[in-house]
Amino acid sequence: MFKTVRAKITVCFSVAIMILFLLFGITGYHVLRDYLIQMQQENQTRLAQSLCTSITFFKQSCENLAFELLGTEDIVWRLDEVAAENNYIKNIYVIDKTYDTIGTGDTKKVRTYLIDRISTAERYEGNVIWDSGYDTQSMMLFGKCQFEEETENSCYLFLQIDNSHILDLFHQFRLQNSQRFSLKGITNSFEVTEQGFFYNYYDNYKELLHTEITMDDWYLRTWSDKALIMGPAKGLLGQMVKVLIAALAASLFLSAVLAFWITRPIKGIKETMEHYGKGDFTFKARVSGKDEIADLGNLLNQMAAQIFKLFERVKEEEEQSRRLELQTLVYQINPHFLYNTLDSVNILARQSGNLRVAEIVTDLSRLFRLGLHQGREAVTVRDELMHVTYYLKIQKIRFDEQLSWELKVPAEIMEYEIIKFILQPIVENAIYHGVKGRDEPGHIRVTACEKEEFLMFSVVDTGNGMNPHALEQLKKRLRAERIDDVKQKGFGIWNVNQRIKLCYGESCGIEVESWEGEGTKVSIRILKHRKA
Numbered sequence: 001m002f003k004t005v006r007a008k009i010t011v012c013f014s015v016a017i018m019i020l021f022l023l024f025g026i027t028g029y030h031v032l033r034d035y036l037i038q039m040q041q042e043n044q045t046r047l048a049q050s051l052c053t054s055i056t057f058f059k060q061s062c063e064n065l066a067f068e069l070l071g072t073e074d075i076v077w078r079l080d081e082v083a084a085e086n087n088y089i090k091n092i093y094v095i096d097k098t099y100d101t102i103g104t105g106d107t108k109k110v111r112t113y114l115i116d117r118i119s120t121a122e123r124y125e126g127n128v129i130w131d132s133g134y135d136t137q138s139m140m141l142f143g144k145c146q147f148e149e150e151t152e153n154s155c156y157l158f159l160q161i162d163n164s165h166i167l168d169l170f171h172q173f174r175l176q177n178s179q180r181f182s183l184k185g186i187t188n189s190f191e192v193t194e195q196g197f198f199y200n201y202y203d204n205y206k207e208l209l210h211t212e213i214t215m216d217d218w219y220l221r222t223w224s225d226k227a228l229i230m231g232p233a234k235g236l237l238g239q240m241v242k243v244l245i246a247a248l249a250a251s252l253f254l255s256a257v258l259a260f261w262i263t264r265p266i267k268g269i270k271e272t273m274e275h276y277g278k279g280d281f282t283f284k285a286r287v288s289g290k291d292e293i294a295d296l297g298n299l300l301n302q303m304a305a306q307i308f309k310l311f312e313r314v315k316e317e318e319e320q321s322r323r324l325e326l327q328t329l330v331y332q333i334n335p336h337f338l339y340n341t342l343d344s345v346n347i348l349a350r351q352s353g354n355l356r357v358a359e360i361v362t363d364l365s366r367l368f369r370l371g372l373h374q375g376r377e378a379v380t381v382r383d384e385l386m387h388v389t390y391y392l393k394i395q396k397i398r399f400d401e402q403l404s405w406e407l408k409v410p411a412e413i414m415e416y417e418i419i420k421f422i423l424q425p426i427v428e429n430a431i432y433h434g435v436k437g438r439d440e441p442g443h444i445r446v447t448a449c450e451k452e453e454f455l456m457f458s459v460v461d462t463g464n465g466m467n468p469h470a471l472e473q474l475k476k477r478l479r480a481e482r483i484d485d486v487k488q489k490g491f492g493i494w495n496v497n498q499r500i501k502l503c504y505g506e507s508c509g510i511e512v513e514s515w516e517g518e519g520t521k522v523s524i525r526i527l528k529h530r531k532a
Helices: 005-070 075-085 107-123 164-172 197-203 231-256 258-262 264-277 292-330 335-351 354-375 381-402 424-435 468-479 488-504
Strands: 089-096 101-103 129-131 138-144 155-162 180-185 191-193 208-215 218-225 378-380 403-408 417-419 442-451 454-461 509-515 519-527
Touching (some): 005 155, 005 208, 005 218, 005 231, 089 107, 107 129, 107 138, 488 509
Parallel strands (some): 403 442
Antiparallel strands (some): 089 101, 509 519
């Protein structure tokens, strides 16, 4: 039928595009229609729930006022005052058992209605009753007055409440102009309904979206027209027709340059190889079709994926080795402290009574118990501070009046989780390189606070401090990446810094400030993590 390849390609390409866009347009129309209806239903339900909250609040306010008035013996003298203070009250009426009626409105006009409701008030004695009222613009809230001592002159209170407040709430939570509301009582004839209820709700039921929510003895019903939300879907269908026509015109042009696209996969493979030559093995060759060029592209992608996995595996193994190396150092961080503590116990055993020995042994056992922490890596700030406290109490035995300390940490951060052994090594350095080297008493201050997404800790001592050269050497040791690059003297604080960075990232870690002859401040920054 077609004598040239160009004609075959043109016709097939055009038909394929036509079918594709027709399917896309029809599918898109139905999907968009269903999505719009679902979103309309969800938004309508969400707004209706918010409306119910506002209505419930208004209802409770009216009932609270009614209960207050029902228990007031001088209620007759307060009618005008209460009506003036509450703008949602249209009128207030009081009727006794002899049918004498007083109120702020036309009592003759409502007297028959009030008499008819006395039996209902008697039946619900102790509760208030909602009624639609004797007109379409108001609601009636009534009940029997309850005094501390029952008298023969008991009466009945009626609050005529303007419907406009409920209608204003309807308007505030209306999703579209066609949406209507109906508020009805479950156990009585109470009802507040917008115009058009019967026609819209019963004659056109299938074309409406309905939502009904129950609020104790009331329920709210709302509905809206589906047809009004279908405008965007119909607009999309019209746009798809225009796009289809444009696509058919474009297909005629594209067929003329089809030969150009044959070489495009080869160019893509060349670009991919250039990325691989630069070490970027995450770049993928764009592959289409099932010919030899596509097979070559797939093989190239598979090779790159295997090389990338190999690099990641080597990187992971190196990081795991680094983790194990650091983990091993955690348990070697304080061997000399254990020996000093046992030495202190020995001195006390010889120089003092058993009570002080018992005290230091107790603190020591608590210290190690918190340090082990059942093998877990994370502890609460509270436990870490207790660990430091026990450590300081033990060191207090050795240094006596030469050592004093202060822990100032807000209660609200006590339950955050942090990795363990990050404060005690810093406090240990403050004692042995700060307080111990001075003749006069030394003081250590540990503080903490929240700053954005971080927890900030600081350990400040009043020791000798460091000169600028020594401080720079310490900072250089902190920046070292491997243990071999760190002298034995500084590996404890280096270990803490490395564990922090390994756990929380490069944005966290330790910073050191020191002033020669005045003291040293070590600041720790870690990410906040609330205990689960």
